[in-house]
Structures are given as structure tokens and as C-alpha cells.
Amino acid sequence: CGRQPGSIVGVHVHCYPNLCPYLFFFHRQEIMKWNGWGYSDSRFFFNKKGQAEFTGRRYRLSGLIIPGLKDWFESTFGASLQHKTPATVSPILNSSAVQPPTLNEAFVEELKSTGIPLSHDAEDRVFRAHGHCLHEIFALREGKFGRVPDMVVWPNCHNDVVKIVELACKHNVCLIPYGGGTSVSSALECPPEETRSIVSLDTSQMNRILWIDEKNLTAHVEAGIVGQDLERLLNESGYCTGHEPDSMEFSSLGGWVATRASGMKKNVYGNIEDLVVHVKMVTPQGVIEKSCQGPRMSTGPDVHHFIMGSEGTLGVVTEVTMKIRPMPEYQKYGSVVFPNFEQGVACLREVARQRCAPASIRLMDNEQFKFGHALKPQVSSIFTSFLDGLKKFYITKFKGFDPNRLCVATLLFEGDREKVLQHEKQVYDIAAKFGGLAAGEDNGQRGYMLTFVIAYLRDLGMDYYVIGESFETSVPWDRVLDICRNVKARIIRECKDKGVQFSPLSTCRVTQTYDAGACVYFYFAFNYRGLSDPVHVYEQVEHAAREEILANGGSLSHHHGVGKLRKEWMRDTISKVGMGMLKSVKDYVDPNNIFGNRNLL
């Protein structure tokens, strides 16, 4: 363990992370919001003219005016800029509202002697007490803190983790691993019934690429590295992992492994389980790892699959060997407009059948298409706006697409130029059979950009009585249309039944294709004016929506994981015997429940 963390702190605080070698240092809250999504300098707001603006300099949308957002926002939610609900507490956290830490003195003493940095500062603790579920953020905005970790430690390498876990076992302290903090499954919430001292184990300092093996195309990386750093550092050597979950700006490699993450470009690079070659995890029973890096083994059940998806209940992932690829020579975005969602799904199904899916292919429904449209930044020239008008005219009038039914697929191709162009033609030819019209690169690129800013939009909504969230599932092809229709309709009906005064936004998109099915993402938001307990209503509706998903043959989760939010359905999902299997692994690996976040089981 060579480098001291101190050398990072302070030096780059005022730099933009794109220029900074690593995103995270000890006090993340200095560049990140503690009660909202993402960077402190990036946020949406309505300016004095009532136009939406996105601040900062980090994103393509930064500094731009988005003229259509206000109308869309007001008409979709029945919201009004007059009715504000700003966060009730100042952007600076008031540490006196946080419960004083319960410390295990003996543990603290011994830990201090190892030299591993630690803190029981209120800000550090609150920051690591939550993920990004709606109820978590809503509570923070109201200045409410439940049980928070009593202490934060920052191991710098695998051996530090080994020491921490040993001490935790010795002194019976509860450990909760913390990576990027982007969980949306209540996985980071401290169990309120936990009486032991809770220590948040922040992996952010374990962020180095330890080696790159160009012969085998693998890289050995510390698990605390966040997606954007990993990609950027590999790019410097001409490689990439190609693993790009929507949260990749902030989520960490260890978190991906622990939740079975999925990346946008999985069609080319695979999901995390396809990318991982070797994992090292520190558990209360010791370190688990395989003895070699063979590309496939027949050695009983794959122990990696106990680690992947363990959600921090068995130990801490410290180092991962993963596949890398040479950076693609050429990238091209694209988009296709379909007359309706049914045709769009049929096209995606055909693309999957022919196994010719581009790196990414996503299909937004009509509501999301309109939403995306509302997020178009102000066009700079009359010519562009003229072109836009012409395109709209062509699609709706000339081709007869109903603007209230059409939907759009966004595409991303990657590879060498020739093949990309060939591939592109193949996909557009299939799309044409389903009535799809090519709608340009810009629309495609904007679609992907939205992925990164949509979480910021939730914060804007919360300033104006609008709360919402997304959730996902995976489902066989023959049920895709049914599940989309039924879940959306269920959300609308439940909102009505629960007394929501305004019709909600209930929309979905198909984000991944597989041989035997697809991943579907739902967005759901509503205006909660007139409700006394909006979060409770929100939770009831989300619960009902999940029931609907399961009744329609959808899975409990495609990549968000189970956490504590979806635990109640685990037994039905994997059967009683399956639960027993997982429990017995937990009982062997961690008999004293040192990794006591109580996720999953």
C-alpha cells in the first residue's frame, strides 16, 4: 500500500473530476450533494423567465436553456411553478440533528493503531447512511436522519480490509461496505434494530488499476474504483471494459459485483458476470478467491456466484480481475421512430432473434418520447429549428404517425467503421419491416445523455411537489407488451385509488434485449399536492406495481438488486429451498452477522 490518501485530498478539490485522476476522496460531500443526486454544481432550476436551465459545465446539457421543459412539466403533472417545496433544510448539513455515534472503544483503539483513516464526523456518517431511493432522499430533504453509521473507515488496500474485518469480528462490530452510494434498494440503510456499533467501510481509496495483462486482455483492479475513473484510466492505455451502467459516474466496481450490475453496452461486452474473471473477497471466515484465471471451470457450483449479488452480506470485494477490450475504433448513435410501441417491441424482438443487436438498443414509449422531446435544449439557429419542423411534419403528416402513439428506439453501434456501417444497415432494414423510420444520430445521442441527467430531474421535481422513481424488471419476450401495459395501468389505477389528485406519469422503456427476453424500465412520478403522507402513497403504489410485475411473469429485479426494499418477495422468487441454500452460506461465512446490513435474506 504505497500512496497516502492525503495526497489526493485538497489538491483537486476545485478541479472538475474529468480532469482529476480519481473522483472520490474522503469527503465526497465537498463536490457532491448530500441530499440529492450527483455533483453539487449540476442541477436543474427554473430561471426568472420560467425557463428551465441546467447548471455547471460537466454535461452536454450544462449551461443550456431547455425551453420545453416547463410546459411539459406543468401539463404532465398538473404542477405549477408557483407551488414550491424546497428542501426544508439548508444545503449545509446540520450535524446537531444527527444522533451521536455509538462507538466500540476497544475496536476504535485497535483500529487507530493500524493507521487506517477513520472518522465519526456527522457529515461523513450521514452521507454513507443512504442510497438514492425516493424515501431516503425525501427524508434528507426534510432534515430527518434515522439510524446512521457510527463511524466511517477508509481502507487503502486489500490488507487494510483484512485487518478491519478481523477487528470487527474480534469486537463484534457491524460492517456495512460502501462503494458509490448509488443503491436504489434500501441496501445502505442501517437496520434500525442494530444495537452494535455500525462501521461504514468506504472502499473509495482502493481505486487503482494494479495491472493490465495485454496478452490475456484482462486488468486487475481494486474494487473501490468508480466507473468513470476505470474507463478513463483504461482508455489512456487504449483499452476499455465497456461496462457502462447508467450510474457509472458514481458507482464502483465492487458495487457492480455485489449487485450483479448490467451495463448499457452488454450486447458487445456482457454483463458483470460475463466480465469478471477473478474476484477476491474478504469475509469473516477469511479471504475467498479462485486459484487460477481459467476462462471457464467445471469445479462444482461457481463460487463467484455466491459473491456476485451478495449485496454486502458476506464480505467486502477488494480486488477484481476483469476482461478488457481495445477501445472501439468507431462509435455511431442512431434512432428509429415507430408508429407505435407494439411495432417497436416487435422490431426489438426480431433484432434479438437475429442476434444482431447493436451495442445498445433501447425503446422508449410514447410518454418517454414526449419527455425526451421536452428536454431538447434551445436550438441555436433558425435553420435547425426549421429542419426539426420539417422532420416532424414528415413523420406525423406524411407518414401518418400519430404523435400520441409513436415511439422511438435509440441505438449505439461500436466497432470498426466498416462493420458498424454494415451493422447499422442491417438493423435499419429490420426496423423498416416494422414500420420504423430512421430518425437521426442526434435523437439517439440525446436519448443516452438523458440517462445521466434524469436523476437530476427528480431533484427538480421534488422542488415542486413532484416525486418519482424508476424500477426495472426482466421478462420473456411474449410478455413484454402485456407487462408494460398492465404495470403502467396499475400505477395509474393505484394512484387514483390512493387519492393522488393528479394523473401520474407512468411510462416505460425496453432497455436491454436478450435471446429469451428483455429488460424493462418503468418511470413513475406524480404530483403529491393534497396528500398528507406522499412517501407512503408512493411506496404503496410502487409495491403494487412490483406485485403486478411478478403477476405478469417479470422478475424481482434485472440489475438493481433486492436490498431491503424487495426482500419480502425473495422466498417466492427463489423458493424455500433456494432461500435455505443462501442462508446456509451466510451462516457458514458470517455466523455472527458482522456484515449486518440485512439485505437480501
Add this chain to the structure above:
Amino acid sequence: MSGSFRDPVVLRSDDEDLVDVLEERRHGSDLGFTFRTFSPPSCPAPSVSSSDLRQSVLDSLFLRHVAKEVAVETGSPLEMVMGDARSILEEMSQNLQLGFIRLMAFTLTKVFKKLFRSIFINMDGLNTLQQAVQENPVVLMPNHRSYVDFLIISYILFAFDLPVPVIAAGIPLAGMKIVGEILRRSGAFFIRRSIGSDKLYWAVLSEYVRTIIRKEFAPFEFYVEGLRSRTLKSLTPKLGMMHMVLEPFFKGEVFDITLVPISVSYDRVLEESLLAHELLGVPKPRESTAGLLKATRILQEDFGSMFVNFGCPLSVRSLCEGRIDRCRFNLRPRHVPQQPSADVQACVSWLAHLVVRLQEEGSVIGPWSLMCCQLLQNPVHVLTGDGLDWQQLSDGTVWSRRLAVDCGARLSWSGSVSDPDVMTSAAALHRSVVQRRRGRVYLLQGEEPERRRPIGSEDGVMRTAAAVLMLASYRNQALHVFVRPAMLAAALNVTRSRRREQLLGFFCFLQDVFSHEFIFVPGRSTQDFEEACFYLKKCGAVNIDDQEVTVPDSGLEVLSFLQKLLQPFIDSYQVVFRFFCEDGPQVFSEKQLLPAVRQFATKLILSGELHTYEALSSDTQKNVLSALRRLQAVTKLRASEQNEYKVNREAVRRTADVLAGKIPPQMLQATPDARL
């Protein structure tokens, strides 16, 4: 209001807003009506042509799957099986066309104006329907009392600018020259009567129905009772079609399905005398165009008013919550046929019964029904002989009107006309059955039914029976209101007990015995009992505390009236039981049974041992058979091809003894009603 019956999801507005559809037609131009702009609110999905509909049925994975199975089983090539499927579909398929709806509307306007004084519909029901058709696939579920109501729903929906339904009809109608085709183009599709084990036919039919539901392009109409009720009493629902209709919801292919119970009631039913004769074994005339034209003579007659009540739309989704585990369909492709699980079967049966009960609740009871209740309290020989004093009849009827209102009935009893006039006009409307002469009322014996050689006295019995069964039918229209209190009255009478527990036991026994005679929603016995208690208490017939039900002297009149209402059924059942125990063969087929029982009952009537002519009704006899099968006193022989049954005499005798109060009911446990 009807006590605890109503489910929380079943709402009904109580202030009615009745509108006479014919009123406007009598003033406006019929041609104008026929050719007016028809612009109904759109259904959830765009319209589908009948050939596209057929094609998607033929293309369905389900039909292909079954066709392959059939091909393997029969050894014929797949193309041939698919060819068969195609011709079944062509025979079946509807061909809804607006032009023919207009033709139908024109014709029916002419006919209805001749037949009826008015056709009343409840506007609030239509208004909620208007909303419902735009949201989910709608299933219109009328009761079926007369051929006339076959197109009445379409007619009303056309008149009020609502989308016209696709209607399930029996295949005989398709056989009628020209008329069959007109019906087809008015939205009817045709189903064979005895499908039996024809796997391919089932497959085509069920896929056709499911496709109509899934495509959500038009409302779907079918008779959950399966056929026209010959007795004007609700029939035990048939579950096959109901299951087909609901399956798209169970499998998540539609978000929800809306069921609309519709109740059609008549002051006087066109086929009244035909129906009575059918019950006595005279075969019904075949549906033919010639027959229809011959029947036009009835256009000269007066049939009073017709009432069509659109019930509150029911959400299948809300009703099924907690009853169905939809996840069960997750592990197989949905097009692979799957035996419905017990919970699905039970749920389908429950929903079907619920709808029929709501049809009953929505139906309108006229003064004539109450008069028939009163008439049948008297021995038949009095009615045919000395007659009944008119004043006594009208006093009794007015008295029972109070009782009916107390029990939650919906009456059509004009308030603007004096009571005597109401009853006089009701009697006049039914002068084919009763005659009023010198202050007395007489039962008219019907004309000669067309039978082969009549045999003296037995023939006289049949003629009286036909008249009695006509009265009984109109009484039956009111029976659903009284049946629960009447069963409690019978329990009080038979058991001579006052203990609630014992009464409940006998009440449940009666529900088991009469499970095919009256409609009881499965799993609601206790609530039904509570409801009966509630009503009897409300009209002062009983006093109730935690343990006991006691009868004050003032309650005797009510109890006696109710008990007498039920008596013909109890007597008829006892006759059939006795037949099985004494006379009948151990093994018999249904074809042999009915004439034999009729003969047995005729003998008893002639000998003076039996007083009710209702025992002669084939409907009652069939219901007894079904009940005994349910109680497992009669079993169907598996090997038999002619639907043969075997009797367990001991079990029948036990049932008869319990019904007679000789031994207490030992909870004759019937298997849960969950057959398909």
C-alpha cells in the same frame, strides 16, 4: 336495500332514472332514427374486421398447438386439421356491419312498437357503461327470458350511441334463412349446442372468444345462463364461456375486464305458453324463418312493458384480488393449454354466480308476479273450480307488496294509478291465463297441447299443469327476493327449533338441495342466512338474539306465506326422491328419467296424494337430478355413452328424510362447487 349481499366493489345508485326508449320512436321518424349519425365513443382499441379477426385466430399459437395435437391423435395431416378449423371458424364467425345494425334497428323499432307499451331502461346504468366501454374490454351479461331479448341490447346501444356488441348465439339461429345472416351481420356469432369432446371445436371457439376480448374493439355479449330460462327463474350459470372470457385477464393479456350484469324483465313474456308446454315435454319448435313469420300473429297482442336494467360495471381485477394467483401462468407459455387450477375454477364459478345474483337484483318485479305468488298459495282445484275471491287476491297482493319492498325488491308498480286499477290491468294483460268473472278469478286451462293420442284424465292433468306452470313462471320472477327468508321460514317450520345454529344447519342443507333451483353465490351460506334473518326481522316476522330465533304471533302470517311459496319445490323434490326410492330403476338415462317421473307424478296427482303440478316440470326434475349428483346420491356411469346414472337409494332416502325433518341434517357435505 338488500342487507349484506352487496360487495364493496359493487355499487348501485338507488335513485333511478328510467327512460322509455319507445317514447321517442313513437313521435320521431323511424327512418330518421335508422339513418342518423352513429358515433359511439371509441373502444380501447381500433376496430377489427371480421376477416382479420378470423385470421388472427387461425394464426394464434394456441390454435396451432391444439391443431398439431389433433393431427397427431387422429393421424390426419396438419393442413387438413387447420382446414377444419377454418371451416369451423367460418360457420361461427360474426360479421358485424353498421348497415345491418341500422336494418336491425329499423325492424325492431317496428316490432317493439307493436308488442310493447314501453321499454324502460335505467339511464344511470347506461351512463356508467358509456364510461366503461372506453376503458377496458366490456362483457355484457344479460339474462335470457325470451327470443325478443336477443338483440335488445344491441338495439339500445345503437339508440344511445354506444358501441354495438359481438354476441354469442346458439347455432340453430344461424340455420334460419336470411335471418341467420342478418343476425350474423348484426354481430352474432354462432356456437354449436353439443360440443362434447370435440377438441378442435373447443379450441377454435375459445380462441375466438379470447381474441375478441383481447382485441378490445367491441363489447362482448353472452348469456351466462347458457340458454333461455323456461321457468323465468335464473339458471345456474354455465362456466365454459365465462372461463374463456376471463382467461385473458388471468393471463395478463388485458389489464382488466368489465362485467356488466343486465337484467331484462317483462310484464308478459311472448313465449309464455310455449315455455310451459316445453316444460311438460312438448318439444320446442325448431328455429326457422317460416316459424318466425308464422309467429307474427302475436304482433296483434299486448305484452305490456319491458324493463332493461344495466347493472353497475364490475371490475374483474378488483373482484379477483386475493382469489387468483396469477403467477401460476409464469412458467409455461400462455398458449399451451393448461387444466385450470382449483382456484381459477372456483373464482370463475363465484364470479358467474355473482353476476346472476346481480341480474336478479336488477330485475324488476311487476304486480302480476306478486298476484301469482298469491294465487299459488291456493289449491289448484280451487282456482280451476270455484275460483278465488278477487278482493282476497288484491288484498293479499297489496300485503305482499309491502313484504317484497321490505325484502329489497325493485317493483314496477305505478304510483299514479290506484292499486285496484293496477291489478285489474295486470289481470287483463294475462287474460290468456286467468279470467275475472263476477268478483272471482279463475285459472283458464290451456288449449290442447299438440301431443300424440291424449289419454283421458292424464290429458286433463297436463292441461291444468300448463296453466299452473305459467302462473309459476311469473311467480318465479319474484322468487329471488323471497327465497332466502322463505328457506329460513321452512327451517323454522321443519326443524321446530329456535336455535340459530340448528336453523343455520338446515338452511345450508336447503341450499345444498336447491343448489340448482335457486342462485346462491358459493361460499356465502352464512351471509345468506344472516340476510334471511335480517329481512324476517325487518318485517316483524321473527325476533332474533345471539342464540335464538323466536316467532311472535304477529309473524305467523309472513312465515306461512313464505313457507307456502317454497312448498311446491319441497313437494316436487320429495316426489322425485320417492320415485328413485320406490319405483325407479337403479340405472337410468336422463331421456328415460323425465317421462317416467312425469308419469309417476301424474299418477300421484290423480290419486290425490300430490297437490303441486310443478312436479311435472322437466326443469324441476333436472334440477333434482343435478342436486342429487352434487350430493353424490346419484353418480354418472363413466363407461356409459348415453349419460347413464346410478342411484344410491340409501343416500336419496336420507336426503328425503332430512328434508322432511325426520332426521337432522348431518352437513351432507357436497363437493365445493367448482366444476367447469
